[in-house]
Amino acid sequence: MKKTPIDSLIVIPVSKLIHSSFASGIILFISVIAALIIANSPWSFSFNELWEYNFSVKLGSHQVSKSLLHWINDGLMAIFFFVIGLELKREIMNGELSNPKNAIMPIAAGIGGMIVPALIFIAFNHSGEASNGWGIPMATDIAFALGVLHFLGNKIPLSLKIFLTVLAIADDIGAVLVIAFFYTSEISMYSLGIASLFLSIMFIANYLGVRSLLFYSIVGLGGFWLSFSNTGIHTTISGVLAAFAIPGDVKIDSSRFVSKMKELLSKFNPNSNGNSSTLVSNDQLHLAQKMKVHVDAAITPLQRMENMLHPIVAFIILPLFALANSGVTFDNHILSDLLSPITYGIILGLVFGKVVGVTIMVKLVRILNLAKMPQDINWRHIIGVGFIAGIGFTMSLFVASLALTNEDHISQAKTGILFASILSGLVGFIILKQPSKNESI
Secondary structure, eight states: OOOOOOOIIIIIEEEHHHOHHHHHHHHHHHHHHHHHHHHHHHTTHHHHHHTTOOOEEEETTTOOOEEHHHHHIIIHHHHHHHHHHHHHHHHHHHHHHTTTHHHHHHHHHHHHHHHHHHHHHHHHSSGGGGGGGGGGGGGGOOOHEEEEEEHGGGSOOHHHHHHHHHHHHHHHHHHHHHHHHHHHHHHOOHHHHHHHHHHHHHHHHHHTOOOHHHHHIIIIIIIHHHHHSSSSOHHHHHHHHHHHTTTOSSSHHHHHHHHHHHHHHHHOOOOOOOOOOSSHHHHHHHHHHHHHHHHHHOOOOOHHHHHHHHIIIIIIIHHHHHHHHHOOOTTTHHHHTTTHHHHHHHIIIIIIHHHHHHHHHHHHHHHHOOOOTTTTTHHHHHHHHHTEEETOOHHHHEEEEEEOOHHHHHHHHHHHHHHHHHHHHHHHHHHSSSSSOOOOO
């Protein structure tokens, strides 16, 4: 195929950039740094005011009205969790998690990474409103945690990324359940019922063989997500649930696909139109359309949707999410905040509690012989991932906003979350960046 100047100068470089995890990691961390700089600049008021801009989406008598910040955290991040759900389903169907035993260890690690940080926080804050914050260090910010692993690129095995993905999903589902049962004033059973109805429609359509991405987008976004957003439960879990309703099967197997394509290609004679025109004949056009139908039939809707959404998530949603949520202001109270039981309860919980909980549970699963780790993962990887799981950041900030009402307590929590997340990320990054050795686990 002949390359045009546009292909050489724009299309090919942009394509390489989109599929580069290193590039997406760079953009994500630039967004964090930009948010911190702006939040501590003369433009901080306008910056914060921007995220409070309110607008609504109405579907018949059903209306959702939120600030721009909430649309990003509840809407766009649901898409991020949707992509994570697609990846998980793919791995469960035909990947590392196709054997249920492979999921036991990361899920157990996620549970340990929730329990130990909560206990550490309670040890320092066992009375008053501060004690309500025990859920803050339980959370793992999956966006930033996976961002660190993407930033490391090929220095770590794919199985470790899958391990952290499952761990973080288990962790965040646990955090969402904590929010639902302990930090939610009221759950709307009516909205939950409507959301369940739309989700059921998606699963039934999957069973009946509906493969239209447009159908699942309309029912999933216009029905399931809008209903779920009014349940009182955080909407990020809706993305994971919706992902499991997307079809993961093909309509034509690989051998039949190859046979059909050979047959169509043999009929597609590039010189059949009798001239040197770049236009194809009507017969060739018809054959090309048939090829496209067979290509779509040979690729699962799950993989098509994942491939379509991944660049959007990596280069738009995650950077925007980081920009909107990373603007922590440093003021004169930061030193006093650092000495608060809330602050060091969060720091110790996220930095040390996470890695201790993760490693203890992995060791326990190994001792009980409940599951085996992939051969390319060693204890250095587990400890590194344990620290990276301590990046609570936005999810912890969200829990803090629900658990605490006192402005001083909220300020102390934000300070602890910021320092703990940065420290955990740096330590985990340094550990995982070390050259691999033939260590066993």
